[in-house]
Amino acid sequence: MGRADGFLTWKRQGAGRRAVDDRLDDFREFYAPRQDDLRMEQAGRCMDCGVPFCHQGCPLGNLIPDFNDAVYRGRWDEAYRSLASTNNFPEFTGRLCPAPCEAACVLAINDGAVTIEQIEKEIVELAWEEGRVVPQPPRVRTGRTVAVVGSGPAGLAAAQQLARAGHTVTLYERADRVGGLLRYGIPDFKLEKGVIDRRVAQLVAEGVVITCGVELGTDVRWDELVGTHDAVVLAIGATRARDLDVPGRDLPGVVYAMDYLEQQNRLVAGDLVADPIQATGKDVIILGGGDTGSDCLGTALRQGARSVRQIELFPQPPGTRTPDNPWPQWPLVFRTSSSQEEGGARDYALMTTHLEADATGALTRLHAVEVRFEGGRLEQVPGTETSLACDLLILAMGFVSPVTDTLVAQLGLRLDRRGNVAVDGFRTSVPNVYAAGDAQRGASLIVWAISDGRECARAVDTDLMGAERLPTRGRHEAFGGR
Numbered sequence: 504m505g506r507a508d509g510f511l512t513w514k515r516q517g518a519g520r521r522a523v524d525d526r527l528d529d530f531r532e533f534y535a536p537r538q539d540d541l542r543m544e545q546a547g548r549c550m551d552c553g554v555p556f557c558h559q560g561c562p563l564g565n566l567i568p569d570f571n572d573a574v575y576r577g578r579w580d581e582a583y584r585s586l587a588s589t590n591n592f593p594e595f596t597g598r599l600c601p602a603p604c605e606a607a608c609v610l611a612i613n614d615g616a617v618t619i620e621q622i623e624k625e626i627v628e629l630a631w632e633e634g635r636v637v638p639q640p641p642r643v644r645t646g647r648t649v650a651v652v653g654s655g656p657a658g659l660a661a662a663q664q665l666a667r668a669g670h671t672v673t674l675y676e677r678a679d680r681v682g683g684l685l686r687y688g689i690p691d692f693k694l695e696k697g698v699i700d701r702r703v704a705q706l707v708a709e710g711v712v713i714t715c716g717v718e719l720g721t722d723v724r725w726d727e728l729v730g731t732h733d734a735v736v737l738a739i740g741a742t743r744a745r746d747l748d749v750p751g752r753d754l755p756g757v758v759y760a761m762d763y764l765e766q767q768n769r770l771v772a773g774d775l776v777a778d779p780i781q782a783t784g785k786d787v788i789i790l791g792g793g794d795t796g797s798d799c800l801g802t803a804l805r806q807g808a809r810s811v812r813q814i815e816l817f818p819q820p821p822g823t824r825t826p827d828n829p830w831p832q833w834p835l836v837f838r839t840s841s842s843q844e845e846g847g848a849r850d851y852a853l854m855t856t857h858l859e860a861d862a863t864g865a866l867t868r869l870h871a872v873e874v875r876f877e878g879g880r881l882e883q884v885p886g887t888e889t890s891l892a893c894d895l896l897i898l899a900m901g902f903v904s905p906v907t908d909t910l911v912a913q914l915g916l917r918l919d920r921r922g923n924v925a926v927d928g929f930r931t932s933v934p935n936v937y938a939a940g941d942a943q944r945g946a947s948l949i950v951w952a953i954s955d956g957r958e959c960a961r962a963v964d965t966d967l968m969g970a971e972r973l974p975t976r977g978r979h980e981a982f983g984g985r
């Protein structure tokens with residue numbers, strides 16, 4: 504373990520952030536530069552628990568006490584090898600993960616958890632700086648061909664694992680650039696896109712062939728793809744957005760969060776966007792209190808909105824854990840994201856009833872009513888009707904399911920009752936077709952997408968080769984770990 508009394512000596516000190524005024528001026532990442540003197544101390548707080556609950560909390564089964572100890576001792580190469588053995592892309596999770604490992608850390612029972620996410624980011628960023636992240640092309644080729652459809656974190660992880668196992672992998676993406684929601688959903692102030700590009704260059708050097716601008720099911724039929732590959736992985740995400748069913752929904756000025764976020768990410772990338780949706784000088788309301796809504800809030804603030812308000816249907820969570828939500832469960836408590844820290848107002852338990860337009864037909868007001876949950880049912884509270892100025896309404900109410908129409912029509916693929924791709928151990932109802940990430944799980948997290956991509960690759964490789972060769976959750980990488 505790090506230092507026996509480290510957790511008594513040093514208090515938790517998390518990742519620093521740039522000052523709000525400074526970061527609102529640009530779309531650069533909001534994280535403060537690294538503080539070299541802090542990182543080893545923070546790793547030294549780890550108690551190397553007999554039962555490391557952090558390890559259980561992490562969907563990837565990251566070997567957290569091992570890399571904490573290595574960081575405390577200054578053994579950065581060892582720390583990186585441990586981290587990379589279970590996580591293909593620690594630079595994504597180190598920036599963006601809600602860190603269920605920290606919620607499960609034993610220190611979190613009565614003190615601040617070890618800053619695991621921050622340590623993870625520092626290990627991988629130093630590894631990039633010092634040239635430890637190098638391509639790992641396979642030593643032996645199997646001659647088997649695999650198509651991975653969708654280049655979000657699930658598709659990228661599956662493609663990398665399968666290429667390292669020696670298969671010939673083609674990654675198909677309908678967008679013009681690789682990355683899925685990392686590229687066109689998550690704003691640059693949370694993830695600058697060069698972070699994706701340098702990892703994609705590694706995949707290409709490992710032999711993954713990337714084909715962008717091809718929509719499977721439309722440009723190429725699914726049955727043709729299946730007929731020309733030994734295996735197909737569906738990593739198409741869950742991109743069908745939940746809609747708002749109220750009078751006025753079709754007014755100009757009501758937009759989906761993903762349309763709004765994608766345009767801003769394209770502007771940052773230097774693309775020409777004709778007539779982009781801009782919040783500048785507007786009263787903006789965002790429906791939905793999750794990650795997507797929070798990303799819209801940060802974007803609207805940077806665009807210079809007159810006011811921004813995020814509305815959530817559910818009641819405000821408590822400030823601390825309730826008795827029925829004990830450690831090491833995920834804490835269902837009130838949180839403030841980096842964007843919420845920057846400004847804007849938040850309303851809870853408020854349901855939109857209708858939208859109002861002015862004489863020109865433009866959106867001007869949102870009408871709502873307070874709601875409460877009675878016996879699990881949503882009830883309007885009489886006499887609480889209200890209306891708010893609004894000339895840009897952003898719908899960020901989550902995602903319903905993957906878009907599967909062509910998969911069902913062309914392959915007869917079976918769906919589960921929520922409309923996700925039905926799987927059994929990542930195998931779909933169609934022979935040689937597999938699914939990973941949000942496509943089979945429903946909208947979730949990056950860490951789960953990477954974990955699914957790895958596990959799905961293992962299922963594909965096992966079926967193709969007749970033996971279990973790739974590692975499973977929390978087990979060291981069989982084909983090296985860089």
Ligand SMILES: Cc1cc2nc3c(=O)[nH]c(=O)nc-3n(C[C@H](O)[C@H](O)[C@H](O)COP(=O)(O)OP(=O)(O)OC[C@H]3O[C@@H](n4cnc5c(N)ncnc54)[C@H](O)[C@@H]3O)c2cc1C
Nearest residue numbers: 653655656657677683684719739740940941947948949952
């Ligand atoms: C705005 C926003 C912010 C988020 N913030 C966070 C966060 O901070 N932390 C976190 O952990 N999670 C976050 N998430 C969730 C996270 O991004 C997703 O869970 C994750 O990206 C899912 O990965 P995936 O690979 O399954 O799918 P996706 O990332 O959705 O990728 C699917 C890819 O498949 C492509 N595709 C779909 N159909 C086809 C087809 N027919 N042919 C070719 N290509 C196709 C799509 O274009 C897309 O590129 C956020 C989500 C959103 C929307």
Ligand code: SF4
Nearest residue numbers: 549550552557608609
């Ligand atoms: S639970 Fe926390 S203190 Fe214990 S091993 Fe994991 S990171 Fe270290």
